[in-house]
Amino acid sequence: MDDQKSNHHNNKSIDLDDSPPFVRIHSHAEIGSSEERAVLELEDERLNSCDSITRKKHPFKETSSSDICHMKCKNSLWNSIKIVIFSSKLNILMVFGPAAIIVHKTTGYHGMVFLLSLLGIIPLAERLGYATEQLASFTGPTVGGLLNATFGNATELIISIFALRNGMIRVVQQSLLGSILSNMLLVLGCAFFSGGLVIMKREQVFNKAAAGVNSGLLLMSVMGLLFPAVLHSTRTELHFGKSELALSRFSSCVMLFAYAAFLYFQLRSSKKLYDMESKTETSDDDEAPEISMWEAIVWLSILTTWIAVLSEYLVDAIEGASTALKIPVAFISVVLLPIVGNAAEHAGAIMFAMKDKLDISLGVAIGSSTQIAMFGIPFCVIIAWIMGQPMDLNFQLFETATLFLTVIVVAFMLQEGTSNYFKGLMLILCYLIVAASFFVHVDLDSVVDKPHKNGE
């Protein structure tokens, strides 16, 4: 009977656009205080899963069905804040953001500023994804897909743009590269590993076609990155220094065009090829969004601004932190930054794998890599072009070789269409090797790590 009531209520919430907000707010407040509400379940809500959300809605509809207020009203400011900010335990880390600014102004101790701003950005990144999804549920599949495609890695892009403004081109290249590597190896490996452990009897399967297309795009991006690097390292450019930059800009335009074609292709054939859900949301009509469209937009801008502010402190503190913590800047940019920045996505991917929804995990992990490789990196090159910064696609031979090898390994692992815990373990161990390599890698172009011998 309870089920019937909840079903009935669910149906109602489907019909109305923004159905009883009060109910949900109350329930959120109640849930927020309950101990068993893991962060993961809220990730669930954010990342798109019809089943678990309907399951989730049942429990708290039961408790609050008596308080139902059926008026169609927007959330008040306080309620909105409650939904967005107080509903996720991860948001406890939010206080670190202002703490970082305070530390920066008082002590100027770069190591602490760096760590605190990094911790402060994590919850903001997660909430940004949440707001994007809420907005996507209002805008329909096409624009929703585009939103996800653009804002999916907004945090990395914002950090990169600030680094570009400071002329820290090498940091940009390395942080984007590290993001790709961590998504492809660490996040995917953890997802395969956890999924394989939970579901021991059989191998999990995922959509080969989607994985194949993504791998193809990643290979194409490697191609785009390889030529400038090899041109530079074999010193066979026509006009030294200039032709590499021109080639990079041209390749970036080609890659952006390819990514646009990919989005178009995906939207066109989403019903045929992608049977199970990929990262882009196509049908949220069953789920009732939790905040209204304008609220979503407002929150989106607030979070973006806040992330931008913290990123500025983060970027300024990188060099000082590297000296203070005695870690090479390359290691910070490639390994630390992305791991921490991607923490929320990481947790989400693992959770979905454990629920045997490997396609969503794959969408999160590999889709994110493809986004950064085919959209993020060329976009930064174009932005740098507009800013007048000479950012190019020459990531130096070591980094390019790393990316090349990683893409081949991952493409090879994905081509079968099945996963087990051993494949996951292999990917995680590969990431350990990559991280160790970067720990002992001296970046000759970096500002801070000046080698003792004269660089070339």
Added chain:
Amino acid sequence: MDYKLQVRVQSHLEMGSLDDRSMGDLDDECLYSAEMDAQKTQSTDSNEQVSLSSSLPVAGNKMIRNGVYKSIKTVVFSNKLNLLMPFGPLAILVHKMTAHNGWVFFLSLLGITPLAERLGYATEQLAFYTGPTVGGLLNATFGNATELIISIYALKSGMIRVVQLSLLGSILSNMLLVLGCAFFCGGLVYPGKEQAFSKATAVVNSGLLLMAVMGLLFPAVLYYTHTERHAGKSELALSRFSSCIMLLAYAAYLVFQLKSQKDLYVPIGEEGSQNEQNANDDDDEAPEISKWESIIWLAIMTAWISILSDYLVDAMQGASEAWGVPISFISVILLPIIGNAAEHASAIMFAMKNKLDISLGVAIGSSTQISMFGIPFCVVIGWMMGQEMDLNFQLFETATLFITVIVVAFFLQEGTSNYFKGLMLILCYLIVAASFFVHEDTSSSGESKQPKT
């Protein structure tokens, strides 16, 4: 045999004068179309039977002269592409008068295009008469005869770098541009579903291409890491040894293909999957010119292509300076695109007719031929000539080939195609072309820059 020839020749005459005969249709005819030929032969047979009895007792000399004239009409005038043929003699004229290298290069390039296409046609006609084995061999050897002839002339002039670059460019353009255009056009014409092709063929070809990359990689890396035992000599010796091995591998591949044609390669789509297989099924098709005509035309085309190649190669350096374009760009991008134009068009056409296996045979098969036969063959020819051609294509070019083979092998392994894959391949080719546009070849004979080490 002679009257049959006359019948067909006359029908060709009629066909040749029709205006609505597009190039595509004629390519169709020359490359593969059983139905049209059969119908044509039947109709003309019935029509001409009356006039035949009167033409048979004609004097032998007149028939031979007529034969020559009609043969010329068949081969030369039946294809609209042959409008470009006058550019050949024009190039020679320009060379003798003005010696403006840019123009000579361009005109001879245009002049070679129709000859290359006719050479392919003559090879196919000859393949009818020789049966599947020798026919397959003929196609395998003469399929890229144009590139080989140009390369041999360049070798004679000592332009080793041009040979390496033009062969490499031929492989790249076949694998990325021709294949990409075929996938793209095919996908646009059939947007609903994905076109399928024979995975086995594609995988074997990818494997051979990877082996070729291996053969090219070791000399390049040896040279680049300065770890050769006898600097300059061991790389050459290694190249020659590897070339022999690659030729052996290619011979074995031909044997394997011919032996297991029926078992392994189940073609998806109505027709055969390789051009060699087409020769098998062509007993129903009546060849259009006789065996001796084919051989004679083969010899004539080869000779004519050789002459033009001579001018082409001589004019390359001057053209590079005249246009301000690096020689590597000309060799890698321009030469193969124009030289391969006919194959390109036919591959696209077959893809649009949903005969993707044939397109794949044209594109990837050609790449495999050049990489496993053409390149080692040139090394061996260079060995005989005393030229020091080796397999060290320099690091940039070798890396390009490596990444391209991996990308294409990856795209092919699924066995399906759609317009997006085609678009990606074409965009990859754009990136490659752009890279070569800004790539300066330090070891080229044209640029006299000091290589910085």
